[in-house]
Amino acid sequence: MDEFEEKMEKIAAEGLSEAEIKKRFIDELGDQCICPDCPMYNQCAQEKYEGVYCFLGKSECTMEEDDCICPECEVFEDLDLKYDLYCIKASEKELRGQ
Numbered sequence: 001m002d003e004f005e006e007k008m009e010k011i012a013a014e015g016l017s018e019a020e021i022k023k024r025f026i027d028e029l030g031d032q033c034i035c036p037d038c039p040m041y042n043q044c045a046q047e048k049y050e051g052v053y054c055f056l057g058k059s060e061c062t063m064e065e066d067d068c069i070c071p072e073c074e075v076f077e078d079l080d081l082k083y084d085l086y087c088i089k090a091s092e093k094e095l096r097g098q
């Protein structure tokens with residue numbers, strides 16, 4: 001089991017609601033997320049205070065595909081993430097088919 005699976009398992013065991021899980025991800029990972037430095041992060045995403053797409057899933061904005069900088073993010077390394085372009089694809093969980 002990798003770090004990502006362990007984290008998801010721990011959170012599932014707490015029996016939190018969807019909204020609580022979302023808040024947890026924002027509180028825990030928001031400061032480390034480097035999406036605002038990414039060439040794809042636009043004004044719409046900024047106005048909606050979006051980020052942490054790896055856990056929260058796709059953006060509500062229309063993003064133009066460019067180079068994703070997720071692999072340079074601490075969250076990516078610490079939690080053994082495997083994908084990229086979360087803002088236009090889906091969360092890590094969805095991309096892993098879980």
Ligand code: SF4
Nearest residue numbers: 033034053054070073
């Ligand atoms: S891996 Fe990507 S989406 Fe996830 S916190 Fe880091 S920069 Fe944001």
Ligand code: SF4
Nearest residue numbers: 035038068069070087
């Ligand atoms: S998920 Fe990746 S591509 Fe999307 S804004 Fe964050 S760093 Fe950029």
